[in-house]
Amino acid sequence: MASAEDRMSTEVVEDLWIPPDERNRVLTVDYEAGPFALNNTSKGSSYQPWVLTWDSGTDDFILTPETTGAPVVGIHSAPLVTQCSLAFDQNAHVSIAYTSNGLPYLYWYDTLAAGWVTTPLQTTAITPTLTLDDKRTSQSNASDIILFYNVKEIDDSYSMYRRLQRERFLNEKLYLTNVPKYIYKVGMHFGFRIQFGFSPRIL
Secondary structure, three states: OOOHHHOOOOOOOOOOEOOOOOOOOEOOEEEEEEOOEOOEOOOOOOOEEEEEEEOOOOOEEEEEEOOOOOOEEEEEEOOOEEEEEEEEOOOOOEEEEEEEOOEEEEEEEEOOOOEEEEEEOOOOEEEEEEEEOOOOHHHOOOOOEEEEEEEEOOOOOEEEEEEEHHHOOOOOEEEEOOOOOEEEEEEEEOOOOEEEEEEOOOO
16 A cells, blocks of 8 residues: 555655646546546556546536546436545546535445445545555555545544545544544655645635
């Protein structure tokens, strides 16, 4: 994992984001490096940027490749989406974390079920955010989709938690305490570590 030893660094290691992670998520728009085409790993996991948007008229999520290919419509639908996040797994399957009707969900490919499933997250989770931690081909056997989200604690502070694809997103781990309320982006930087962007307000 690009998150060394599955924990935060003891020292801050900042660097420039690897594109397109330098772009800021804006509610129902997210950007992620991804494959040549869905379910096609022939050109690796970071061939081109993809844009995830949500259509308020149809409730559909739309995936748009920026270099090659046409927009993909109908991969998943949900009503009243207020925030969404995109990732692709090692086999170029799409994963979407989103908030619908005020509740958080994860849409992902479950290899055990051999199909896509929608997993409700704990109702107190806010800004669920995804990333495939290390998209380098050399790390395809070690990489993992990580789901991060914030939770308001009993003392009114916020903590960040994480769940892992390799654990079928079942196990929750406390990752960081006393963070700003919202996660607005997560991704790898040029030092090959996971880096976070937080904000006290929705951007």
